[in-house]
Amino acid sequence: MSELHWQKSTYSQEASACLYLATTPTGEILLRESDEPEMILTICPRQLGALISTLRAGT
Template sequence: MPELTWQKSSYSAEAANCVYVAATSTETVYLRESDEPDVILTTDLDRLRGLIRSLKTPRETPPA
């Protein structure tokens, strides 16, 4: 694994539940969570953009 420079998300709280991200020159993106820093997910920029876009898209609540 390449040497990674981790950055904490600005949306993460100060004490816990922090999300960290690191990127490489090959456009591979690494993600980890502060509670389990040894568990690292990898993706690419296009897939990460798609995930963020879908999370930001409002969803209609189905009728009860």
């Protein structure tokens, strides 16, 4: 896999517990948290959309 470009969420503060996102060449989205960068969650765009919708709804 080519080197990934990790982007920090604009909602993350400058301190710890920042969320980072990267996209693979196959379109998968990778998520990691700054306190445990070796733990990476792989999801597809549809799953990320559902997660964001759920978080916005507060359910």
